[in-house]
Amino acid sequence: MRKTGMFVMTLAVAGFLCVGIVACDSSSTATDPGVTDVPFDVAQDEPADVPADVPADVPADVPADVPADVPPELPAAEPSCFEGLCAADPTHAPDPGAFGPFPVGVMRYTYTDPLNPNADGTPRTLVTEIWYPTTEDQRGKPGFVYDIKADGTDALRAKYEGIDLGLYPTAAVWGAPVRVGETKWPLALFSHGAFGIRYQTVFFTVQLASHGYVVMSPDHEDNTLYEIMVYGYQKEELFDSAVRRPVDLTFLIDTMAKKVLDPVDPFYGRVDTNNVCSTGHSFGGLTSYAITWDPRVKAIVPMAPEGSMVDLISPQFYAPLISELSLPTLMMGGQMDRTLDYTISQWDPWRQQLPPKWFLTIKRGGHYTFTDVCKMNLAEVAPLWGDAEDAMDDGCNPVTNWDYNQAQKAINQYAISFLNRFMRGSVPSESWLTQEAGAAFGDEIVFHAVPE
Secondary structure, X not given: OEEEOOEEEEEEOHHHEEEEEEOOEEEOOOOOOOOEEEXXXXXXXXXXXXXXXXXXXXXXXXXXXXXXXXXXXXXXXXXXXXXOEXXXXXXXXXXXXXXXXXXXXXXXXXXEEOOOOOOOOOOEEEEEEEEXXXXXXXXXXXXXXXXXXXXXXXXXXXXXXXXXXXXXXXXXXXXXXXXXXXXXXXXXXXEOOOOEOOOOOHHHHHHHHHOOOEEEEEOOOOOEHHHHHHHOOOHHHHHHHHHHHHHHHHHHHHHXXXXXXXXXXXXXXXXXXXXXXXXXXXHHHHHHHHOOOOOOEEEEEEEXXXXXXXXXXXXXXXXOOHHHOOXXXXXXXXXXXXXXXXXXXXXXXXXXOOOOEEEEEEOXXXXXXXXXXHHOOHHHHOOOOHXXXXXXXXXXXXXXXXOHHHHHHHHHHHHXXXXXXXXXXXXXXXXXXXXXXXXXXXXXXXXXXXXX
């Protein structure tokens, strides 16, 4: 279920004006020719410390004597509680600021979408990270560490030779099996910011998976961290990406829908692709608004989004204008954002939106507070990449900004409790969606709730 086709965008610099002419059709990737589901080529493209036998599709246990038309049975479901902490459901409201009851695994795939070609006509290629609950036997195993330079391109490594770009450590176990839950896992999408990267917000995506979600996060081709670090800011790529990103996300929903029907796929029977939420940072937050036309999307969490462009982009995908949108939304913004204007890009658009809606303001938050970019060695990188210097004063400044580690605790608390309420049916999780629930953060935050 996608809106695809050839997009023509007329660009005007003033006001980021985008006018699109869209010829759309609706189709499913289950029957799309050329769509591939290929585990990433570890030997060529992975960091050296990644085991060469993962990630790989792990066939489900299918007895040889079972007729081909009989769906194989899943392994027995594993419990939803661990040491007294239970996953959110109609009777449980776990602490969303704590790591959830499930250990987390991670796999990487490269998907190709020929129905959403790039500007040069080549099929759209999406390197996609998937975080998910894994089995109990994986608990306590070493987590995967994202190495920015090792993951990047040859051009990136050449330009930054001798410079340590930084690491993003996680608790996710590489290539671990996918857990069978007592219910199917909701699907969460994460869309990175303009010239961001699929693992730019792992403080959130991994913790979300630990609370019982399967999280898919793609690199939006030609609009990633590696392009900007090597070639600098490219405005033309930004606008081209604006009209391709929403199709990327609906393509991934369709792709997972295909995977859960495939008995040899590790996600077989484990994910509910009719229960989807979309999250994203900056341009990725705008992307979340643009897919609200899809009935499978039940809630969105835009983080520091470019909300002033919603009414320019959304109509191209038949998504509602922001003043017409009543989908549960938790928007977030930092009042010290130096990349986007907090009032114009977040507060004013949110005020136009219909309830149910919530808003988390981080008073001393910057644009990069909502990412792990502050973990990069920004001072070392800045002489070769001017945007690094911007980030150092836009969420990563230890004097003027709130400590990003503390801010990210607030982000997780509110985002995960919100999603637990609307994606896992945990009405008791509403108790976390108040200003009082953030008392531990003092006067660093302001929380607005307009549930009806």
